[in-house]
Amino acid sequence: MQCSCNSSVGHLSSPYWSRAVLFPDWAYKPAWSPGSRQVQLWHFLLELLGCGEGGAIGWGGEWGEFVIRDPERLARLWGERKGKPHMNYDKLSRALRYYYNKRILHKTKGKRFTYKFNFSKLILVNYPGYLPPSSHQLVHRAPLCLPFLPSESGLPLCGGPGSLTDRAAGPLPHTFLLPKPLPVPQPLHGPFPFIPAAARPEVSQREPRESGLNANGWLHRSSADWDVNPHISWNLSGEKQQDDDRVEKHAD
């Protein structure tokens, strides 16, 4: 693939790349960790999207939504990356569907080849109010700045002076740069962007803190509340508190 992004942090100041997010810690399965041999598919997708690899895949209308413009080509690229010459969209999409339960992805129904990253429980790095009081809880991994992934991609990583990793007092977990959520107006009302304002209907208006932020504007509790699924929650460091691996079976 011809991803020729500049490895510099230029995109941070670019009008297009404006925000970086952190996936929960569990989402980062480095190539060197057991259970994850190589790049994961969603890494790869984000990488392509971040590169503006416009041919096979591109961002869709809504924030986090992406459209696979050329399914077979995307599959080919993925196959190349994974050394699976027989990869095709049917298989790739099966892998994508496995993300549904993990809530990494969601299908945009009615829109062909359109999926959406579930960014609802991501932590924004460059939100103005950032600088969690307990950032050390979040920083037990090497900083990583995307769109590019770790070393094995052979691609340069961003980072450096002025980069995201410079924003906080210490290193940050892996970050992904995301495209500006707009032009589509987003229903973001809470004090913390991208956290659905009405995430908890049943607790909607209790006290201000119920927004999920502590006095410092940082998340102070599990982001499970952002999620529809009650069986999995996430603590601050992003660890999965699971009580059931096979959630959603009867969730809806």
Next chain:
DNA sequence: TACGGAAAAA
């Protein structure tokens, strides 16, 4: 086109 079970692979 999309979904998800099942089983194998890595």
Next chain:
DNA sequence: TTTTTCCGTA
């Protein structure tokens, strides 16, 4: 564990 592979079903 995360895909990959295959496939029946909608």
